């Protein structure tokens with residue numbers, strides 16, 4: 001008599017803690033007098049692949065980056081309130097790295113990148129324009145042309161589970177400039193005339209709006225990038241990234 005026993009195998013999802021450099025990243029010698037040039041070249045070559053994510057390394061894709069909600073008031077809280085929901089930021093995979101500097105003494109990484117971002121989202125508009133109450137919602141889009149991002153990261157040396165030295169990013173800050181922003185809210189109040197007027201207003205005020213939404217957007221984007229970088233640095237040791 002046969003007795004069939006079925007074993008349910010539960011896949012244990014464990015974080016990969018030690019891996020070699022992926023094929024798309026070339027190591028630079030830490031003694032190379034032109035280390036930053038080497039690193040910049042590598043970064044330029046690998047950023048596209050890196051931004052696509054890598055399931056085997058537990059790196060989610062960075063294109064798009066999702067931001068749940070962004071709220072703005074025009075010109076202030078007594079006026080119009082626009083909530084942009086379900087924001088998908090597309091474009092990081094086309095990011096152009098302009099500069100990259102490692103400072104092993106101060107333990108900092110500084111990077112500069114230029115990117116064009118397109119956001120597909122939904123809007124929820126309410127409030128008043130010239131005392132007229134308005135309420136509308138629908139699809140919308142935002143374009144940020146030539147966003148220049150300057151990011152600085154601080155790291156410390158930690159001993160990984162492989163017994164080797166790894167970099168742990170402890171904090172980061174980001175500064176940005178945007179050449180131009182474009183906004184488009186579809187089907188505003190079901191009235192093309194009013195819709196065009198509000199869209200024109202938004203596009204006239206683009207600088208102010210970017211000042212309002214910029215910090216949220218930048219923090220979301222840089223956090224997504226730094227998070228992936230952190231996971232990556234847990235897997236790859238300093239020795240492997242920058243051999244002697």
Ligand SMILES: *[C@@H]1O[C@H](CO)[C@@H](O)[C@H](O)[C@H]1NC(C)=O
Pocket residue numbers: 075076077078079
């Ligand atoms: C909001 O903006 C309106 C229109 O520019 C202005 O009259 C009002 O004083 C502002 N209110 C606040 C609280 O800033």
Ligand SMILES: *[C@@H]1O[C@H](CO)[C@@H](O)[C@H](O)[C@H]1NC(C)=O
Pocket residue numbers: 158168169170171
């Ligand atoms: C890495 O840095 C973060 C933030 O400072 C800290 O919470 C974490 O414990 C550090 N990781 C290790 C392995 O030391």
